[in-house]
Amino acid sequence: MKAIVRARYGSPDVLALEDVDIPQVGDDDVLVRVRAASLNAGDLDYMYGRPPMARLATGLRTPKNRGLGLDLAGEVEAVGNDVARLKVGDEVFGDMTLFGYGAFAEYVCASHKAFAMKPASMTFEQAATVPQSAILALQGLSRGTPIQPGHTVLINGASGSVGPFAVQIAKALGAEVTGVCSAAKMAFVLGFGADHVMDYAKEDVTRTGQRYDRILDVSAQA
Numbered sequence: 001m002k003a004i005v006r007a008r009y010g011s012p013d014v015l016a017l018e019d020v021d022i023p024q025v026g027d028d029d030v031l032v033r034v035r036a037a038s039l040n041a042g043d044l045d046y047m048y049g050r051p052p053m054a055r056l057a058t059g060l061r062t063p064k065n066r067g068l069g070l071d072l073a074g075e076v077e078a079v080g081n082d083v084a085r086l087k088v089g090d091e092v093f094g095d096m097t098l099f100g101y102g103a104f105a106e107y108v109c110a111s112h113k114a115f116a117m118k119p120a121s122m123t124f125e126q127a128a129t130v131p132q133s134a135i136l137a138l139q140g141l142s143r144g145t146p147i148q149p150g151h152t153v154l155i156n157g158a159s160g161s162v163g164p165f166a167v168q169i170a171k172a173l174g175a176e177v178t179g180v181c182s183a184a185k186m187a188f189v190l191g192f193g194a195d196h197v198m199d200y201a202k203e204d205v206t207r208t209g210q211r212y213d214r215i216l217d218v219s220a221q222a
């Protein structure tokens with residue numbers, strides 16, 4: 001199969017498209033044919049090997065896993081002997097962060113715990129954007145007092161990987177949402193449902209005097 005791999009940390013120059021063996025399926029594993037994969041900030045951090053403390057888990061001098069890619073959607077090609085919740089042909093999506101990475105390939109193999117059934121209403125491309133970014137957005141907005149209709153919510157970094165999901169989730173909960181982003185992406189954030197947008201280059205959100213029921217700080221700049 002074809003896969004994007006690398007032997008060391010660094011810029012995109014370290015990446016190579018190579019022929020590698022299709023992974024062997026263990027008893028607890030699922031082999032998935034990748035139909036779509038997404039790119040987010042976590043992929044870039046893993047490629048560069050940052051922050052340095054993260055290398056305690058990913059490999060100090062060189063990455064433990066040559067593959068790259070966290071989020072994917074695809075079809076189950078094979079299942080291990082102990083897997084009952086998924087079957088061949090199921091359409092799934094998943095996050096490979098805890099399962100060896102490798103989404104940027106024709107196939108991935110990991111524990112069945114890495115995957116969930118893809119909603120039938122979503123395309124593979126749509127589903128591949130969800131696993132990490134949407135869960136992070138949901139986790140961030142779920143902490144503390146539940147968001148209620150009419151609450152005001154500020155999303156700092158509203159146009160990055162997590163921000164667009166946070167905007168949509170907060171709006172679905174009935175909040176009035178303000179997104180902070182660059183001027184170039186203000187229309188993009190409004191298109192996801194934000195009620196207001198702020199250009200971080202022109203306004204300092206900490207000095208406006210505006211108070212919010214919830215603030216989710218996803219990124220200083222987006």
